[in-house]
Amino acid sequence: MNQAIRERTKWFMDARFGMFIHWGIYAIPACGEWVMSQREMTNEEYEQYFQEFDPTAYDPKEWAKLAKRAGMKYAVLTAKHHDGFCLFDSALTDYKATNTKAGRDLVREFLDAFRAEGIRVGLYFSLIDWHHPDFPKYGDRHHPMRNQERYKDAQIDFDRYLDFMHGQVKELVTNYGKLDLLWFDFSYDNMRGETWRATELIQMVRKYQPDVVIDNRLEGSGENHGSIATVEPLICSGDFASPEQIIPPEGIIDENGEHIPWELCATMNNHWGYCNFDHEYKPADMLIRKLVECTSKGGNMILNVGPDAKGRIPKESVQILEEIGAWMERNGESIYGCGISEIPKPEWGRYTQNADTIYAHVYEAPLGALPLYGIAPDRLEKVYYLADGSEMTRGEAWNTVLFQDVAFVSLGANPVFTYPLPDPID
Protein backbone atom coordinates (compact mmCIF):
# COMPACT_ATOMS: atom_id res chain seq x y z
CA MET A 1 0.00 0.00 0.00
CA ASN A 2 1.32 3.45 -0.80
CA GLN A 3 1.71 6.55 1.33
CA ALA A 4 -1.05 8.49 -0.45
CA ILE A 5 -3.64 5.87 0.47
CA ARG A 6 -2.40 5.79 4.04
CA GLU A 7 -2.74 9.57 4.39
CA ARG A 8 -6.09 9.80 2.63
CA THR A 9 -7.64 7.08 4.74
CA LYS A 10 -6.33 8.30 8.13
CA TRP A 11 -9.62 9.94 9.19
CA PHE A 12 -11.55 7.02 7.77
CA MET A 13 -9.66 4.34 9.69
CA ASP A 14 -9.87 6.39 12.88
CA ALA A 15 -13.62 6.81 12.44
CA ARG A 16 -14.30 3.04 12.49
CA PHE A 17 -18.08 3.30 12.49
CA GLY A 18 -20.37 4.64 9.75
CA MET A 19 -23.96 4.63 8.52
CA PHE A 20 -24.93 3.20 5.14
CA ILE A 21 -28.26 4.39 3.77
CA HIS A 22 -29.96 2.46 0.97
CA TRP A 23 -32.89 4.53 -0.16
CA GLY A 24 -34.75 4.91 -3.42
CA ILE A 25 -38.07 4.26 -5.15
CA TYR A 26 -37.62 0.52 -4.46
CA ALA A 27 -38.77 1.34 -0.93
CA ILE A 28 -42.33 1.35 -2.35
CA PRO A 29 -42.49 -2.37 -3.32
CA ALA A 30 -40.69 -2.79 0.01
CA CYS A 31 -38.72 -5.96 -0.62
CA GLY A 32 -35.20 -4.74 -1.08
CA GLU A 33 -33.29 -2.77 -3.74
CA TRP A 34 -32.96 -5.70 -6.17
CA VAL A 35 -36.72 -6.05 -6.76
CA MET A 36 -36.57 -4.85 -10.37
CA SER A 37 -34.07 -7.57 -11.26
CA GLN A 38 -35.66 -10.26 -9.09
CA ARG A 39 -39.09 -9.76 -10.65
CA GLU A 40 -37.60 -9.11 -14.11
CA MET A 41 -39.60 -5.91 -14.40
CA THR A 42 -39.47 -3.70 -17.48
CA ASN A 43 -38.79 -0.01 -17.05
CA GLU A 44 -42.44 0.72 -17.84
CA GLU A 45 -43.53 -1.54 -14.99
CA TYR A 46 -40.95 -0.22 -12.56
CA GLU A 47 -41.60 3.44 -13.36
CA GLN A 48 -44.92 3.26 -11.49
CA TYR A 49 -42.82 3.74 -8.35
CA PHE A 50 -41.23 6.81 -9.88
CA GLN A 51 -44.75 8.21 -10.36
CA GLU A 52 -45.75 7.33 -6.80
CA PHE A 53 -42.62 8.33 -4.88
CA ASP A 54 -43.64 10.95 -2.30
CA PRO A 55 -41.32 10.92 0.73
CA THR A 56 -43.24 13.36 2.89
CA ALA A 57 -41.43 12.27 6.06
CA TYR A 58 -37.92 12.71 4.65
CA ASP A 59 -35.99 14.62 7.28
CA PRO A 60 -32.27 14.00 6.94
CA LYS A 61 -31.63 16.17 10.01
CA GLU A 62 -33.32 13.43 12.05
CA TRP A 63 -31.22 10.77 10.32
CA ALA A 64 -28.08 12.76 11.05
CA LYS A 65 -28.98 13.19 14.72
CA LEU A 66 -29.64 9.47 14.99
CA ALA A 67 -26.29 8.63 13.36
CA LYS A 68 -24.60 11.01 15.76
CA ARG A 69 -26.28 9.47 18.80
CA ALA A 70 -25.23 6.03 17.56
CA GLY A 71 -21.61 7.19 17.54
CA MET A 72 -21.27 7.01 13.76
CA LYS A 73 -18.61 9.27 12.28
CA TYR A 74 -19.52 9.07 8.60
CA ALA A 75 -22.50 8.29 6.42
CA VAL A 76 -22.95 7.08 2.85
CA LEU A 77 -26.20 7.57 0.91
CA THR A 78 -27.17 5.83 -2.35
CA ALA A 79 -27.16 8.78 -4.77
CA LYS A 80 -28.09 6.22 -7.45
CA HIS A 81 -28.60 2.47 -7.16
CA HIS A 82 -28.75 -0.19 -9.89
CA ASP A 83 -32.31 0.80 -10.90
CA GLY A 84 -30.89 4.09 -12.23
CA PHE A 85 -33.15 6.36 -10.21
CA CYS A 86 -31.24 9.40 -8.93
CA LEU A 87 -31.84 11.00 -5.56
CA PHE A 88 -29.80 13.93 -6.89
CA ASP A 89 -30.63 16.53 -9.51
CA SER A 90 -28.71 15.16 -12.48
CA ALA A 91 -28.85 17.21 -15.67
CA LEU A 92 -28.20 14.02 -17.65
CA THR A 93 -31.47 12.24 -16.90
CA ASP A 94 -35.10 12.95 -16.09
CA TYR A 95 -35.20 9.92 -13.82
CA LYS A 96 -34.52 11.82 -10.63
CA ALA A 97 -36.01 12.98 -7.35
CA THR A 98 -36.61 16.52 -8.60
CA ASN A 99 -39.13 15.06 -11.08
CA THR A 100 -41.05 13.14 -8.43
CA LYS A 101 -43.54 14.49 -5.94
CA ALA A 102 -40.55 15.22 -3.69
CA GLY A 103 -39.54 17.93 -6.18
CA ARG A 104 -36.17 18.45 -4.47
CA ASP A 105 -32.57 17.36 -4.63
CA LEU A 106 -32.59 14.83 -1.79
CA VAL A 107 -28.83 14.27 -1.90
CA ARG A 108 -28.10 17.92 -1.25
CA GLU A 109 -30.36 17.90 1.81
CA PHE A 110 -28.65 14.76 3.08
CA LEU A 111 -25.20 16.33 2.69
CA ASP A 112 -26.22 19.58 4.38
CA ALA A 113 -27.84 17.79 7.31
CA PHE A 114 -25.00 15.38 8.04
CA ARG A 115 -22.29 18.00 7.62
CA ALA A 116 -24.17 20.17 10.11
CA GLU A 117 -23.83 17.38 12.69
CA GLY A 118 -20.10 17.10 12.03
CA ILE A 119 -20.48 13.74 10.31
CA ARG A 120 -18.30 12.99 7.29
CA VAL A 121 -20.30 12.45 4.11
CA GLY A 122 -20.09 9.97 1.28
CA LEU A 123 -22.13 8.93 -1.72
CA TYR A 124 -22.80 5.48 -3.13
CA PHE A 125 -22.99 5.42 -6.92
CA SER A 126 -23.99 2.37 -8.93
CA LEU A 127 -21.82 1.57 -11.93
CA ILE A 128 -24.72 -0.54 -13.12
CA ASP A 129 -27.78 1.23 -14.53
CA TRP A 130 -30.82 -0.84 -15.48
CA HIS A 131 -32.70 2.21 -16.68
CA HIS A 132 -30.21 3.40 -19.26
CA PRO A 133 -30.87 2.20 -22.84
CA ASP A 134 -27.16 1.67 -23.51
CA PHE A 135 -26.50 -0.59 -20.54
CA PRO A 136 -26.24 -4.28 -21.62
CA LYS A 137 -29.55 -6.09 -21.10
CA TYR A 138 -30.12 -9.42 -22.80
CA GLY A 139 -27.85 -12.06 -21.30
CA ASP A 140 -26.48 -9.80 -18.56
CA ARG A 141 -26.98 -11.97 -15.50
CA HIS A 142 -28.27 -9.15 -13.31
CA HIS A 143 -30.35 -7.11 -15.75
CA PRO A 144 -34.14 -7.18 -15.23
CA MET A 145 -34.67 -7.63 -18.99
CA ARG A 146 -32.00 -10.34 -19.27
CA ASN A 147 -34.41 -12.97 -20.61
CA GLN A 148 -36.39 -10.80 -23.00
CA GLU A 149 -35.88 -11.94 -26.58
CA ARG A 150 -36.82 -8.53 -27.90
CA TYR A 151 -33.59 -7.12 -26.52
CA LYS A 152 -31.49 -9.81 -28.10
CA ASP A 153 -30.51 -7.79 -31.11
CA ALA A 154 -30.80 -4.43 -29.45
CA GLN A 155 -28.12 -2.06 -30.53
CA ILE A 156 -26.44 -0.56 -27.56
CA ASP A 157 -23.60 1.91 -27.50
CA PHE A 158 -21.77 1.13 -24.28
CA ASP A 159 -19.41 4.06 -24.71
CA ARG A 160 -22.40 6.34 -24.75
CA TYR A 161 -23.43 4.75 -21.45
CA LEU A 162 -19.97 5.31 -20.02
CA ASP A 163 -20.00 8.97 -21.08
CA PHE A 164 -23.31 9.32 -19.24
CA MET A 165 -22.06 7.46 -16.17
CA HIS A 166 -18.83 9.48 -16.00
CA GLY A 167 -20.90 12.61 -16.50
CA GLN A 168 -23.06 11.81 -13.51
CA VAL A 169 -20.03 11.14 -11.33
CA LYS A 170 -18.64 14.48 -12.46
CA GLU A 171 -21.87 16.13 -11.36
CA LEU A 172 -21.54 14.55 -7.93
CA VAL A 173 -17.92 15.57 -7.45
CA THR A 174 -18.36 19.12 -8.76
CA ASN A 175 -21.81 20.24 -7.60
CA TYR A 176 -21.91 19.23 -3.96
CA GLY A 177 -18.83 20.60 -2.22
CA LYS A 178 -16.25 18.44 -0.54
CA LEU A 179 -17.15 14.77 -0.39
CA ASP A 180 -15.30 12.60 2.09
CA LEU A 181 -16.08 9.26 0.50
CA LEU A 182 -17.26 7.68 -2.76
CA TRP A 183 -18.63 4.16 -2.82
CA PHE A 184 -18.79 2.75 -6.38
CA ASP A 185 -20.72 -0.50 -6.79
CA PHE A 186 -19.98 -2.99 -8.33
CA SER A 187 -17.87 -5.06 -10.76
CA TYR A 188 -18.72 -8.54 -11.98
CA ASP A 189 -17.73 -10.94 -14.76
CA ASN A 190 -15.94 -8.83 -17.38
CA MET A 191 -17.67 -5.67 -16.21
CA ARG A 192 -14.73 -4.43 -14.20
CA GLY A 193 -11.75 -2.10 -14.28
CA GLU A 194 -11.14 -0.60 -17.68
CA THR A 195 -14.51 -1.80 -18.95
CA TRP A 196 -15.78 1.12 -16.84
CA ARG A 197 -12.90 3.31 -18.13
CA ALA A 198 -11.90 3.22 -14.50
CA THR A 199 -8.55 5.02 -14.71
CA GLU A 200 -10.08 7.91 -16.63
CA LEU A 201 -12.95 8.05 -14.13
CA ILE A 202 -10.72 8.19 -11.08
CA GLN A 203 -8.37 10.73 -12.66
CA MET A 204 -11.38 12.96 -13.19
CA VAL A 205 -12.64 12.39 -9.62
CA ARG A 206 -9.21 13.13 -8.10
CA LYS A 207 -8.97 16.35 -10.12
CA TYR A 208 -11.97 17.74 -8.25
CA GLN A 209 -11.78 15.79 -5.00
CA PRO A 210 -8.11 14.98 -4.40
CA ASP A 211 -8.64 13.62 -0.89
CA VAL A 212 -11.87 11.69 -1.30
CA VAL A 213 -11.68 8.11 0.01
CA ILE A 214 -12.85 5.60 -2.62
CA ASP A 215 -13.87 1.95 -2.30
CA ASN A 216 -12.34 -0.88 -4.39
CA ARG A 217 -15.35 -1.97 -6.42
CA LEU A 218 -14.41 -0.38 -9.73
CA GLU A 219 -12.04 -3.32 -9.92
CA GLY A 220 -12.83 -5.71 -7.16
CA SER A 221 -15.90 -6.65 -5.20
CA GLY A 222 -16.79 -8.90 -2.32
CA GLU A 223 -14.87 -11.93 -3.45
CA ASN A 224 -11.92 -10.08 -4.96
CA HIS A 225 -10.12 -7.11 -3.45
CA GLY A 226 -8.63 -5.96 -6.77
CA SER A 227 -5.22 -4.37 -7.02
CA ILE A 228 -5.47 -2.56 -3.69
CA ALA A 229 -4.13 -5.81 -2.21
CA THR A 230 -1.06 -5.77 -4.47
CA VAL A 231 2.24 -4.04 -3.75
CA GLU A 232 1.67 -1.36 -6.39
CA PRO A 233 -2.05 -0.57 -6.55
CA LEU A 234 -3.45 0.98 -9.73
CA ILE A 235 -4.98 4.43 -9.65
CA CYS A 236 -8.42 2.81 -9.97
CA SER A 237 -7.88 0.24 -7.22
CA GLY A 238 -9.47 2.45 -4.60
CA ASP A 239 -8.40 3.08 -1.02
CA PHE A 240 -10.09 0.32 0.93
CA ALA A 241 -11.42 -3.20 0.52
CA SER A 242 -15.15 -3.74 1.01
CA PRO A 243 -15.94 -7.22 2.33
CA GLU A 244 -19.68 -7.67 2.41
CA GLN A 245 -21.47 -9.36 5.32
CA ILE A 246 -18.29 -11.14 6.32
CA ILE A 247 -15.47 -10.20 8.66
CA PRO A 248 -12.10 -11.33 7.30
CA PRO A 249 -10.49 -13.69 9.84
CA GLU A 250 -7.18 -11.81 10.06
CA GLY A 251 -8.03 -8.43 8.62
CA ILE A 252 -6.86 -7.83 5.04
CA ILE A 253 -3.23 -7.75 3.99
CA ASP A 254 -1.52 -6.89 0.72
CA GLU A 255 1.19 -8.89 -1.03
CA ASN A 256 3.77 -7.39 1.31
CA GLY A 257 1.90 -8.67 4.33
CA GLU A 258 0.93 -5.11 5.26
CA HIS A 259 -2.53 -4.45 6.65
CA ILE A 260 -4.67 -2.42 4.26
CA PRO A 261 -7.76 -0.38 5.08
CA TRP A 262 -11.04 -2.23 4.90
CA GLU A 263 -14.66 -1.71 5.78
CA LEU A 264 -17.26 -4.34 6.55
CA CYS A 265 -20.62 -3.37 5.09
CA ALA A 266 -23.43 -5.01 6.97
CA THR A 267 -27.21 -4.98 7.15
CA MET A 268 -29.20 -4.97 10.39
CA ASN A 269 -31.82 -7.35 9.00
CA ASN A 270 -31.30 -9.26 5.74
CA HIS A 271 -31.91 -6.50 3.23
CA TRP A 272 -30.22 -3.25 2.24
CA GLY A 273 -33.27 -1.48 0.83
CA TYR A 274 -36.45 -1.25 2.91
CA CYS A 275 -38.22 -4.58 3.28
CA ASN A 276 -41.50 -4.63 5.16
CA PHE A 277 -41.58 -8.37 5.87
CA ASP A 278 -37.99 -8.79 7.05
CA HIS A 279 -38.01 -8.40 10.82
CA GLU A 280 -34.96 -10.55 11.41
CA TYR A 281 -32.83 -7.91 13.09
CA LYS A 282 -29.50 -8.64 14.67
CA PRO A 283 -29.44 -7.63 18.32
CA ALA A 284 -27.49 -4.52 19.30
CA ASP A 285 -25.05 -6.39 21.54
CA MET A 286 -24.13 -8.65 18.64
CA LEU A 287 -23.54 -5.68 16.35
CA ILE A 288 -21.41 -4.01 19.03
CA ARG A 289 -19.26 -7.14 19.16
CA LYS A 290 -18.94 -7.10 15.37
CA LEU A 291 -17.77 -3.51 15.54
CA VAL A 292 -15.23 -4.46 18.20
CA GLU A 293 -14.14 -7.39 16.04
CA CYS A 294 -13.65 -5.17 12.97
CA THR A 295 -11.67 -2.67 15.04
CA SER A 296 -9.53 -5.43 16.55
CA LYS A 297 -8.70 -6.58 13.00
CA GLY A 298 -7.93 -3.11 11.67
CA GLY A 299 -11.20 -2.52 9.86
CA ASN A 300 -14.35 -0.37 9.90
CA MET A 301 -17.99 -1.26 10.04
CA ILE A 302 -20.59 0.60 7.99
CA LEU A 303 -23.99 -0.43 9.24
CA ASN A 304 -26.98 -0.09 6.94
CA VAL A 305 -30.40 1.43 7.35
CA GLY A 306 -33.13 1.19 4.71
CA PRO A 307 -35.64 4.01 5.17
CA ASP A 308 -39.19 3.38 3.99
CA ALA A 309 -40.87 5.08 1.05
CA LYS A 310 -41.95 8.00 3.21
CA GLY A 311 -38.37 8.51 4.39
CA ARG A 312 -38.57 6.98 7.85
CA ILE A 313 -35.85 4.76 9.26
CA PRO A 314 -37.55 1.56 10.53
CA LYS A 315 -38.22 1.71 14.27
CA GLU A 316 -36.29 -1.52 14.87
CA SER A 317 -33.21 0.09 13.33
CA VAL A 318 -33.66 3.22 15.41
CA GLN A 319 -33.89 1.14 18.58
CA ILE A 320 -30.72 -0.80 17.71
CA LEU A 321 -28.82 2.39 16.92
CA GLU A 322 -29.87 3.94 20.22
CA GLU A 323 -28.56 0.90 22.09
CA ILE A 324 -25.29 0.92 20.20
CA GLY A 325 -25.05 4.65 20.88
CA ALA A 326 -25.46 4.16 24.63
CA TRP A 327 -22.53 1.74 24.59
CA MET A 328 -20.43 3.96 22.32
CA GLU A 329 -20.94 6.94 24.56
CA ARG A 330 -19.25 5.09 27.40
CA ASN A 331 -16.83 2.92 25.46
CA GLY A 332 -16.17 4.71 22.18
CA GLU A 333 -12.61 5.39 23.27
CA SER A 334 -11.91 1.69 22.72
CA ILE A 335 -13.09 1.99 19.09
CA TYR A 336 -12.19 5.40 17.61
CA GLY A 337 -8.56 5.62 16.61
CA CYS A 338 -8.01 2.06 17.77
CA GLY A 339 -6.83 -0.94 15.81
CA ILE A 340 -5.05 -4.26 15.94
CA SER A 341 -3.39 -4.97 19.27
CA GLU A 342 0.21 -6.10 19.49
CA ILE A 343 -1.07 -8.84 21.81
CA PRO A 344 -2.86 -11.86 20.34
CA LYS A 345 -6.56 -12.34 20.93
CA PRO A 346 -7.32 -13.45 24.51
CA GLU A 347 -9.65 -16.40 24.82
CA TRP A 348 -12.22 -14.47 26.86
CA GLY A 349 -12.78 -11.69 24.35
CA ARG A 350 -10.82 -9.20 22.27
CA TYR A 351 -8.16 -6.58 22.62
CA THR A 352 -8.16 -3.29 20.73
CA GLN A 353 -5.28 -0.88 21.05
CA ASN A 354 -4.41 2.78 20.62
CA ALA A 355 -0.73 3.62 21.21
CA ASP A 356 0.16 2.28 24.68
CA THR A 357 -3.39 1.73 25.80
CA ILE A 358 -4.91 -1.69 25.47
CA TYR A 359 -8.66 -2.11 25.70
CA ALA A 360 -9.88 -5.45 26.93
CA HIS A 361 -13.35 -6.37 25.72
CA VAL A 362 -14.33 -9.10 28.13
CA TYR A 363 -17.05 -11.41 26.80
CA GLU A 364 -16.56 -14.36 29.10
CA ALA A 365 -16.51 -14.04 32.86
CA PRO A 366 -13.56 -15.48 34.73
CA LEU A 367 -14.23 -17.47 37.91
CA GLY A 368 -11.91 -15.27 39.88
CA ALA A 369 -9.30 -12.81 38.68
CA LEU A 370 -9.06 -12.11 34.95
CA PRO A 371 -5.80 -13.18 33.32
CA LEU A 372 -4.57 -10.44 31.01
CA TYR A 373 -2.97 -12.83 28.55
CA GLY A 374 0.07 -11.39 26.83
CA ILE A 375 0.62 -8.67 29.42
CA ALA A 376 3.46 -9.25 31.83
CA PRO A 377 2.80 -8.02 35.40
CA ASP A 378 5.59 -5.43 35.32
CA ARG A 379 4.24 -3.88 32.09
CA LEU A 380 0.91 -3.00 33.63
CA GLU A 381 0.69 0.61 34.75
CA LYS A 382 -2.93 0.77 35.78
CA VAL A 383 -6.18 -0.96 35.02
CA TYR A 384 -9.60 0.65 35.13
CA TYR A 385 -13.10 0.45 33.78
CA LEU A 386 -13.41 2.67 30.74
CA ALA A 387 -17.02 3.58 31.40
CA ASP A 388 -16.66 5.10 34.89
CA GLY A 389 -12.92 5.36 35.38
CA SER A 390 -12.98 3.20 38.49
CA GLU A 391 -9.71 1.46 39.15
CA MET A 392 -9.37 -2.27 39.52
CA THR A 393 -7.18 -4.02 41.96
CA ARG A 394 -4.45 -6.36 40.94
CA GLY A 395 -5.79 -9.84 41.29
CA GLU A 396 -3.76 -12.76 42.47
CA ALA A 397 -4.10 -16.08 40.76
CA TRP A 398 -4.20 -18.75 43.41
CA ASN A 399 -1.50 -20.70 41.66
CA THR A 400 0.88 -17.89 40.72
CA VAL A 401 3.68 -20.33 40.06
CA LEU A 402 1.86 -21.55 37.00
CA PHE A 403 0.97 -18.08 35.76
CA GLN A 404 3.85 -15.90 36.76
CA ASP A 405 4.17 -14.20 33.35
CA VAL A 406 0.57 -13.06 33.22
CA ALA A 407 -0.89 -10.05 34.95
CA PHE A 408 -4.17 -10.68 36.72
CA VAL A 409 -6.82 -8.18 37.53
CA SER A 410 -9.76 -8.48 39.83
CA LEU A 411 -13.00 -7.41 38.20
CA GLY A 412 -14.72 -6.73 41.51
CA ALA A 413 -16.89 -8.73 43.81
CA ASN A 414 -19.71 -9.44 41.50
CA PRO A 415 -18.99 -8.85 37.84
CA VAL A 416 -22.12 -8.99 35.72
CA PHE A 417 -21.52 -10.38 32.27
CA THR A 418 -24.96 -10.40 30.79
CA TYR A 419 -26.28 -7.55 28.64
CA PRO A 420 -25.25 -4.73 28.65
CA LEU A 421 -21.78 -5.72 27.73
CA PRO A 422 -19.09 -5.45 30.36
CA ASP A 423 -17.18 -2.22 29.99
CA PRO A 424 -13.76 -2.61 28.47
CA ILE A 425 -10.82 -2.06 30.74
CA ASP A 426 -7.30 -1.06 29.86
Ligand code: JFZ
Ligand atom coordinates in the same frame (compact mmCIF):
# COMPACT_ATOMS: atom_id res chain seq x y z
C1 JFZ B 1 -24.04 -4.70 -3.87
C2 JFZ B 1 -25.40 -4.27 -4.35
O1 JFZ B 1 -25.81 -5.07 -5.42
C3 JFZ B 1 -26.38 -4.35 -3.21
O2 JFZ B 1 -27.65 -3.93 -3.65
C4 JFZ B 1 -25.92 -3.45 -2.08
O3 JFZ B 1 -25.91 -2.10 -2.53
C5 JFZ B 1 -24.54 -3.88 -1.63
C6 JFZ B 1 -23.95 -2.95 -0.60
O4 JFZ B 1 -23.63 -3.96 -2.74
O5 JFZ B 1 -24.08 -6.08 -3.61
C7 JFZ B 1 -23.01 -6.88 -3.82
C8 JFZ B 1 -21.97 -6.54 -4.61
C9 JFZ B 1 -20.91 -7.43 -4.75
C10 JFZ B 1 -20.95 -8.64 -4.10
C11 JFZ B 1 -21.99 -8.97 -3.29
C12 JFZ B 1 -23.04 -8.09 -3.17
N1 JFZ B 1 -19.90 -9.53 -4.24
O6 JFZ B 1 -19.08 -9.40 -5.17
O7 JFZ B 1 -19.76 -10.45 -3.43
